[in-house]
Amino acid sequence: FDGPELYAALAGKKTTSEHSELCHRFFLYLALCHTVVTEIVDGEKRLSASSPDESALVAAATHFGYEFVDRNQDAVRISSRHGGGKELAYEVLDVLEFSSSRRRMSIVVRSEASGELTLITKGADSVMLRLLDARQSSLKAVTETHMVEHSNDGLRTLVLASRQLEPKEYSAWSADYRAALLKTAELEKKARDEPNEIDKLCDTLELNLELLGSTAIEDKLQVGVPAAIADLGRGGIGVWMLTGDKEETAINIAFACQLFDTTTKLQVINTKNHPTMQQILNVLTEGLLSEAAEASGAAPEVTSKRALVIDGDALEIVLKTGPNGEAIGCQLAFLKYTRYCSAVVACRCAPSQKAQLVKLAKRNIKGAATLAIGDGANDVAMIQAAHVGVGISGQEGMQAANSADFAISQFRFLRDLLLVQGRNNYRRFATLICYVFYKNIMMVLTVWFFNFYCGYSGQKWNLEAGYQAFNSVFTLLPILWITCFDRDLSDQTARRLPQLYHLGVRRHYFGVDVWARWLFLAIAEAAAITFTCIYSLEKLMGQGEDPELFFAGAHTFTLAILVANLKLVLWQWQPSWYGAALIALSLVLWWFCCAISSIFPPGSIVETFVIGWVGMWINVQFRWGFWFIVLLVPTAVLLPQFLASVWMRQFYPEFRDLAIEADVLGLDMAPLEQWHIPEAQRRKPLVKGAPRPSRSQGGSWFRLPCSRK
Numbered sequence: 001f002d003g004p005e006l007y008a009a010l011a012g013k014k015t016t017s018e019h020s021e022l023c024h025r026f027f028l029y030l031a032l033c034h035t036v037v038t039e040i041v042d043g044e045k046r047l048s049a050s051s052p053d054e055s056a057l058v059a060a061a062t063h064f065g066y067e068f069v070d071r072n073q074d075a076v077r078i079s080s081r082h083g084g085g086k087e088l089a090y091e092v093l094d095v096l097e098f099s100s101s102r103r104r105m106s107i108v109v110r111s112e113a114s115g116e117l118t119l120i121t122k123g124a125d126s127v128m129l130r131l132l133d134a135r136q137s138s139l140k141a142v143t144e145t146h147m148v149e150h151s152n153d154g155l156r157t158l159v160l161a162s163r164q165l166e167p168k169e170y171s172a173w174s175a176d177y178r179a180a181l182l183k184t185a186e187l188e189k190k191a192r193d194e195p196n197e198i199d200k201l202c203d204t205l206e207l208n209l210e211l212l213g214s215t216a217i218e219d220k221l222q223v224g225v226p227a228a229i230a231d232l233g234r235g236g237i238g239v240w241m242l243t244g245d246k247e248e249t250a251i252n253i254a255f256a257c258q259l260f261d262t263t264t265k266l267q268v269i270n271t272k273n274h275p276t277m278q279q280i281l282n283v284l285t286e287g288l289l290s291e292a293a294e295a296s297g298a299a300p301e302v303t304s305k306r307a308l309v310i311d312g313d314a315l316e317i318v319l320k321t322g323p324n325g326e327a328i329g330c331q332l333a334f335l336k337y338t339r340y341c342s343a344v345v346a347c348r349c350a351p352s353q354k355a356q357l358v359k360l361a362k363r364n365i366k367g368a369a370t371l372a373i374g375d376g377a378n379d380v381a382m383i384q385a386a387h388v389g390v391g392i393s394g395q396e397g398m399q400a401a402n403s404a405d406f407a408i409s410q411f412r413f414l415r416d417l418l419l420v421q422g423r424n425n426y427r428r429f430a431t432l433i434c435y436v437f438y439k440n441i442m443m444v445l446t447v448w449f450f451n452f453y454c455g456y457s458g459q460k461w462n463l464e465a466g467y468q469a470f471n472s473v474f475t476l477l478p479i480l481w482i483t484c485f486d487r488d489l490s491d492q493t494a495r496r497l498p499q500l501y502h503l504g505v506r507r508h509y510f511g512v513d514v515w516a517r518w519l520f521l522a523i524a525e526a527a528a529i530t531f532t533c534i535y536s537l538e539k540l541m542g543q544g545e546d547p548e549l550f551f552a553g554a555h556t557f558t559l560a561i562l563v564a565n566l567k568l569v570l571w572q573w574q575p576s577w578y579g580a581a582l583i584a585l586s587l588v589l590w591w592f593c594c595a596i597s598s599i600f601p602p603g604s605i606v607e608t609f610v611i612g613w614v615g616m617w618i619n620v621q622f623r624w625g626f627w628f629i630v631l632l633v634p635t636a637v638l639l640p641q642f643l644a645s646v647w648m649r650q651f652y653p654e655f656r657d658l659a660i661e662a663d664v665l666g667l668d669m670a671p672l673e674q675w676h677i678p679e680a681q682r683r684k685p686l687v688k689g690a691p692r693p694s695r696s697q698g699g700s701w702f703r704l705p706c707s708r709k
Contacts, residue, residue, distance in 0.1 A: 031061035033120040100350035117165040128159035150216035151248030161209035193352045224412030230258040236502030240344040242354040250347035259343040264305045271313040284333040305342045312348035325693035354382035364690040374400045430510035434518045439564040445526030461553030477582040488573035493663045529559045
């Protein structure tokens with residue numbers, strides 16, 4: 001630390017005794033006002049804190065001569081290097097814990113040496129500055145200037161203040177406070193961050209505080225965070241940064257994370273410039289009109305990146321709701337405006353407000369899938385409110401990781417988790433789900449179409465063993481291979497071109513149109529198989545008679561298995577000998593099953609599963625019509641699909657088709673890297689009736705069906 005003036009003040013040089021005393025009290029109170037505990041690890045004392053900020057402040061107090069020794073239930077011991085190196089003992093009377101609504105913590109201590117009662121409070125400047133004694137206006141102004149400078153440097157700031165308490169005043173307050181702590185209803189309200197008597201009593205004590213100073217802590221970004229966030233944005237993911245830092249700090253971090261750049265137009269909304277809901281509504285509405293006009297082409301300029309910065313107090317106005325959860329703030333204007341923003345930054349956000357914002361997007365943006373990422377205890381509510389929560393384990397503790405769906409140790413790992421593994425798995429499982437429904441619909445419809453000719457009597461015409469093993473044996477292996485191993489692009493290309501991820505956001509792989517296409521093909525192919533077999537096998541037997549029931553059924557079921565397996569050739573992006581071998585193995589298993597089923601004599605134990613099949617398969621194999629149909633029908637139903645796919649990729653290629661071509665042929669990908677997803681494709685519409693209430697009339701939370709990424 002380079003600060004000779006501070007060292008001189010602590011030593012009582014070049015300053016007044018009053019200023020020197022304030023400096024000593026500042027670091028002494030930093031060593032007292034916290035919830036840090038000490039622990040011995042491998043013979044070395046370490047600080048264990050709920051956040052790295054707390055341990056950093058205690059370590060700073062140690063650096064300047066006030067070492068936190070240990071604490072027990074009722075006392076804290078401090079070792080001071082000043083004044084002869086004496087040890088100070090303080091009795092802890094009350095700890096007024098931090099909450100999302102209070103945004104500060106306090107501690108009441110009694111000095112064992114002097115018996116003085118002291119209230120020490122530290123917290124966010126947005127609330128602390130309102131609690132200061134009015135006679136400190138000049139010191140308050142200087143401290144605010146310093147905090148703005150620190151915030152502009154990207155540092156996280158806190159305010160430290162104190163007040164001497166009279167014994168009678170504290171005794172009366174303590175009696176009321178302990179009585180409130182015994183009320184279960186008030187404790188439940190406090191746990192839900194609702195207005196409660198406990199917090200009100202805390203507020204009555206934390207008044208007319210004496211400002212001691214402010215702290216500034218550097219919060220370094222992990223390696224790879226800016227590149228990861230930039231790639232998520234390029235992939236079509238809307239990024240909102242929800243933080244408890246000051247506005248200036250949040251903006252600097254946003255620039256450091258590449259959320260903002262020099263071309264970004266910022267709209268800043270705070271209660272200092274926009275103290276009322278009407279003013280906030282006017283800003284959002286005016287901005288929305290200009291954004292919509294430019295986006296629609298009414299303005300001649302090129303559309304630039306836009307971002308919204310809003311503070312916690314303004315958010316409280318925007319997100320204000322009625323007793324039944326109905327919106328009485330300006331949530332609709334806020335939602336509409338954010339649709340035109342490349343990024344949103346909410347600063348001085350309480351944990352409950354983070355969760356509210358996640359729920360607001362989750363309920364009101366059509367088709368949105370929310371992903372919350374956090375590393376601290378104040379992110380738990382947000383993580384649990386999102387569709388998918390990711391916790392980062394690290395210096396902030398394990399609370400976020402323990403509350404999340406997924407836990408990672410570095411933010412940069414999220415890049416591969418989403419853009420590589422996530423994209424591949426989403427595409428594979430979309431194919432798996434659609435294919436499973438497709439093949440079963442096609443197989444069942446061959447029987448359903450046959451029922452036209454048997455008066456819907458339920459008569460079967462296929463091998464019963466084939467029905468039982470259709471999913472578990474004859475069509476299982478190829479789709480498992482594709483689901484586990486198929487890749488359309490190399491991992492390196494997927495990292496270089498994060499825009500590929502947006503195909504999943506647009507529901508290119510899994511949506512109503514995709515389902516409709518699979519359903520139509522299942523119906524068409526089942527009809528082609530059934531009616532071809534029924535009408536082409538007439539008069540085909542040796543004496544010119546029509547074939548028997550199970551003879552025709554053998555043809556349809558063989559074609560159903562053949563088409564279902566060969567269909568995957570059209571959906572396999574990475575052709576391999578393994579995939580071809582598994583398709584061949586599936587067909588060989590069907591041939592083997594048919595051969596075995598045809599040799600069981602009547603009355604055997606498996607007769608139920610081979611009814612009508614005795615001697616059937618050999619008869620089928622020696623009919624030229626069978627082999628003709630086996631070649632004709634798969635070609636007729638699959639070749640048009642193959643040609644249509646080739647036509648679309650040749651003349652109307654998607655971004656992915658160009659990426660695959662560049663990847664396979666080793667072409668230059670620089671032009672593809674420079675491509676940006678059109679803003680019209682990035683925006684999602686709002687649901688009908690937005691904003692939807694946060695609670696129903698009965699008080700239960702609404703749950704909207706929404707697909708995950």
